[in-house]
Amino acid sequence: MAKLELHNLYKKYDSQVIPVKNVSLEVEDGEFLTLLGPSGCGKSTLLRLIAGLEPATEGKVIIGDKNVNRVPPGDRNIAMVFQSYALYPHMNAAENIGTALKLRKMPKEEINRRVREAAQKLELNHLLDRKPGQMSGGQRQRVALARALVRDPEVFLLDEPLSNLDALLREQVRAQMKQLFKEQNKPVVYVTHDQTEAMTLSSKVAVLYDGIVQQHAPPNRIYTHPANQFVAGFVGSPQMNFITLKCEGNTAILGKSALPLVDITNVPSRIVLGIRPEDLHLATPEDEYVLQGKVFLVEELGKENLISIKVDDSDLTIRALLPTDRNWEGDKIRLALPLQQLHWFDVETGARVGK
Ligand SMILES: Nc1ncnc2c1ncn2[C@@H]1O[C@H](COP(=O)(O)OP(=O)(O)OP(=O)(O)O)[C@@H](O)[C@H]1O
Ligand SMILES: [Mg+2]
Incomplete structure (x- = not known):
């Protein structure tokens, strides 16, 4: 020992x-x-x-x-x-x-x-x-x-x-x-x-x-x-996306989506959302929480493409890993936000909030 x-x-x-x-x-x-x-x-x-x-x-x-x-x-x-x-x-x-x-x-x-x-x-x-x-x-x-x-x-x-x-x-x-x-x-x-x-x-x-x-x-x-x-x-490559959002009631507002803040007590007025590029996928009509935007940059990684998207009606950009089977440049796309894979952080301290 x-x-x-x-x-x-x-x-x-x-x-x-x-x-x-x-x-x-x-x-x-x-x-x-x-x-x-x-x-x-x-x-x-x-x-x-x-x-x-x-x-x-x-x-x-x-x-x-x-x-x-x-x-x-x-x-x-x-x-x-x-x-x-x-x-x-x-x-x-x-x-x-x-x-x-x-x-x-x-x-x-x-x-x-x-x-x-x-x-x-x-x-x-x-x-x-x-x-x-x-x-x-x-x-x-x-x-x-x-x-x-x-x-x-x-x-x-x-x-x-x-x-x-x-x-x-x-x-x-x-x-x-x-x-x-x-x-x-x-x-x-x-x-x-x-x-x-x-x-x-x-x-x-x-x-x-x-x-x-x-x-x-x-x-x-x-x-x-x-x-x-x-x-x-x-930790994680490509790096996690971070977006600061306004909160309303028990939700955080991202474009047209009000994302539920589950397990978070004392919801602050603003909160940082973290999403890994690999957790973003093309949305289907059934997806409830989505963000829309236009692709302005495509980086080829071989197995997948790293896509940079300008989110509609905002000055936010977000990166997603998507399949290589299509030329994404200039496309308007909708991405599903998987609630299970969203991370939330305190705006002031950066500490994780929620589960
Ligand atoms: N002998 C020393 N006197 C004063 N400051 C020192 C001394 N040795 C290290 N430091 C400082 O302590 C800090 C930590 O240094 P350290 O070598 O532990 O970093 P590290 O994490 O190993 O970085 P790296 O990945 O570059 O090797 C640095 O700011 C460095 O300048
Ligand atoms: Mg060292």
């Missing part, structure tokens, strides 16, 4: 720069937690606090029931993969992978066995004699991953380990990684600003913005029930 717990962690560099604000998270054995957020939101700083590379200003880091605040990084039994790989240039891949085991004075045969096993899993066998300078970025990245795997630590920390790979290789290594960490059954904390990585790899995602955890939940929950407008806009 090596549960990782963070209790009310703060990091202050000065009164202005506070990249980690009151972060509390738990990561169980075998759980893959991704810290997801835009550049500068405090992801790497939080990881460095867990690793002990930076002291926390306030709060506790607990690994397997032990408070490690005062334990130096080398004694925390953590394996960290850095974005920059941090390989030793004078060592070949095998030596790089086994270096921590050698420091632990592990017998040579055992080191060799573990290095070969990790290399096999990451398809590095043929590269073990090469130095980092003789390898591609993707190969170096996999050596850095193998080096973390052989250590058998209590916790894995990974800081954007796939960011230097091309799209295809990233997809391959991502799948390998998911399998490898499943076998390890240890807590993993993974940092990325790539939402696809976060969604595909994680058992839970913590969306970070301005040093604050905005939402901590399984990926699917984050997608279907974003806790606030920031999360809703950050």
Whole structure:
């Protein structure tokens, strides 16, 4: 058992720069937690606090029931993969992978066995004699991953380990990684600003913005029930549409439709409606809630087209994903608004309202 717990962690560099604000998270054995957020939101700083590379200003880091605040990084039994790989240039891949085991004075045969096993899993066998300078970025990245795997630590920390790979290789290594960490059954904390990585790899995602955890939940929950407008806009591609609407009684007014505000108590005078482009479809005559408009831009995505529509009698634009079987440019279209898939947010705070 090596549960990782963070209790009310703060990091202050000065009164202005506070990249980690009151972060509390738990990561169980075998759980893959991704810290997801835009550049500068405090992801790497939080990881460095867990690793002990930076002291926390306030709060506790607990690994397997032990408070490690005062334990130096080398004694925390953590394996960290850095974005920059941090390989030793004078060592070949095998030596790089086994270096921590050698420091632990592990017998040579055992080191060799573990290095070969990790290399096999990451398809590095043929590269073990090469130095980092003789390898591609993707190969170096996999050596850095193998080096973390052989250590058998209590916790894995990974800081954007796939960011230097091309799209295809990233997809391959991502799948390998998911399998490898499943076998390890240890807590993993993974940092990325790539939402696809976060969604595909994680058992839970913590969306970070301005040093604050905005939402901590399984990926699917984050997608279907974003806790606030920031999360809703950050997760999902193409991005969710947001429209500010006036409220009347228990409804929000969009063109000719009065959309019922179910489960919302104390209806405000205005509210933000969120709709994902993939949740909009062409309306049939039976659809009760629709919006009408004219297509002014079509972006081809291959499988579908991303259509931009100017909504009639307003200056609103909205984007929808529609089939590729028709040339939409200039068309007048009617889109159904699926009540089950509408998201509502507070105009002032951006917090989710309703269910
Ligand atoms: N040593 C430091 N001294 C002062 N400010 C720092 C220091 N290290 C980081 N910061 C600031 O803390 C904030 C968070 O930085 P951090 O590196 O954690 O961001 P990040 O989420 O990892 O971003 P990226 O996705 O770009 O890697 C930034 O505003 C950064 O400028
Ligand atoms: Mg970073």
